[in-house]
Amino acid sequence: MVGLNQNFRKVFVTTNNTILASGSATSDLAVGQIGLFDCSTNLSLDATPTYTESKGFYIAQGTPDLSYMPKGAGIRNETDKSKCIMGKNLVGYWGKAAAAGQSDIVAIGYDGVDTDKTMSGKCDEIKHLYVKLTGKPIENLFPGGTIRHYEVQGACCDSCGDSCASITDSSWVDGFIAQIAADTFLGGIPITKFIKTTKLSSGSSYGIKFESAWVDRTTDACYFNIFPYNADPVYIQISEYNPDWHGSPCDNTYPVTSLQDAAYPFGDGQYIIRLEELAKMWDFRYYSEQLPERLAEGTVLNTDPTLTYDMWTLIFDTERWSELGWSEGLRDRYQVDVFMRAGQTGFQDRLNSYVATIPVPLPTVTV
Structure with a gap:
């Protein structure tokens, strides 16, 4: 079960369009690869997941093995994960294809x-x-x-x-x-x-x-x-x-x-790399500001600013008890953005299959 404290907006960026095969663990993810995992079994979802099979799922992305780094390096050596997204608490789902900018x-x-x-x-x-x-x-x-x-x-x-x-x-x-x-x-x-x-x-x-x-x-x-x-x-x-x-x-x-009409581009890597940087900063995934250390440790940013990416967004609520006691239930709202290169189908197909079966179905997406 994924229950980490994290920022309210999570950003995943990858150029690897191959979704992890069903029944796999997060340790099977290649560096940069994305998968969807059942919150109870921690195994990746199949190609047509449903709410009946999985009440909740999380998104995870493979990261480099940094076990060789000293403990004081301040860099996590773990798979990057979202919070558990319970199907009954999904309130928003949309996507948009990358688009070039236009002159007037x-x-x-x-x-x-x-x-x-x-x-x-x-x-x-x-x-x-x-x-x-x-x-x-x-x-x-x-x-x-x-x-x-x-x-x-x-x-x-x-x-x-x-x-x-x-x-x-x-x-x-x-x-x-x-x-x-x-x-x-x-x-x-x-x-x-x-x-x-x-x-x-x-x-x-x-x-x-x-x-x-x-x-x-x-x-x-x-x-x-x-x-x-x-x-x-x-x-x-x-x-x-x-x-x-x-x-x-x-x-x-x-x-x-x-x-x-003039229009800014959508899915431009120059913009997405800033979203990813902010999300990882808020998530306490800091990296050294010293160039020699960054070269030795490797970058934690996956965005290539010269490329364009399609986007999928999930908005969901989480439930928790109030810190003040009195059995008061509270809800927090989170957003997960996933940016992938044009041409993928597996990730979108899995999300569409799942959101179509939740208690309050959401419109499916085609980018």
């Missing part, structure tokens, strides 16, 4: 699909383009973001004849793209460090696609562990008019189309 992508005029959208104007007309940039990389330089203004004038009416005639060639798009490419601020920082423009065209329809960049954070060692990621996205807003402009809704403006 916006088109003005032709969007690559709808040829009715375009950028055009009349001869001698001056057209404006306002690009508002926000997000942490920009707001480090301009609190609240910055608005860049560009303008292009159409060909003179003497050469195009009718002053009411529309110019439907790519001169408007070409002019805006050229100005953006040459734009700098704060003493020479190119705007193209933060956004990329691409000309879109189909027949007589023209437009510009704007894509935001991911910009590396500039930090020092004092702040390294505060941030979950090493880069931030830039967010884009585009208009033919100044964002502070208020005019008639009937005015003819260039169509703006959002092609993709």
Whole structure:
């Protein structure tokens, strides 16, 4: 039975997608391997466990054998385990697949699909383009973001004849793209460090696609562990008019189309390694801050920050008696997060089989 005192959030991370075979002991776990074990027998669950067979289970992960270390090293030499998760006390279960981060992508005029959208104007007309940039990389330089203004004038009416005639060639798009490419601020920082423009065209329809960049954070060692990621996205807003402009809704403006919203990645190793570090710190699984000792002892962190991981989360309550006596029962709530590489099936299948049979069944999960 697992009854160790531990932090309220436990994190397991592994790149070993092979779940321990049924009927095995925790000592059979390979380093980094994960298994699900019956709280009564301490043997691993079969491929289709049920609440009838096992009223509770715990998750365990194999750890390196550190028996050679002196007793004063302060490092546990035991399998890493969660608390016993009683099926009747499971209150939450969900999962999510790893996902790459996305840039903000916006088109003005032709969007690559709808040829009715375009950028055009009349001869001698001056057209404006306002690009508002926000997000942490920009707001480090301009609190609240910055608005860049560009303008292009159409060909003179003497050469195009009718002053009411529309110019439907790519001169408007070409002019805006050229100005953006040459734009700098704060003493020479190119705007193209933060956004990329691409000309879109189909027949007589023209437009510009704007894509935001991911910009590396500039930090020092004092702040390294505060941030979950090493880069931030830039967010884009585009208009033919100044964002502070208020005019008639009937005015003819260039169509703006959002092609993709900016989004942080999910399951990124840079973020997960911090969760694992905090969980093991709270769980008193300390390791030396001295580099020579860490090299000799081996790391206690399993996360590879260059990889991405799928996630499964279990929320459960535990019951205990109050320290004040009077036979007062108390409940504590715990969370266990398991991060594994994409492509595994055994772990998820076992959890789904079990949660479908508990007294209050929870929805199964597919990542």
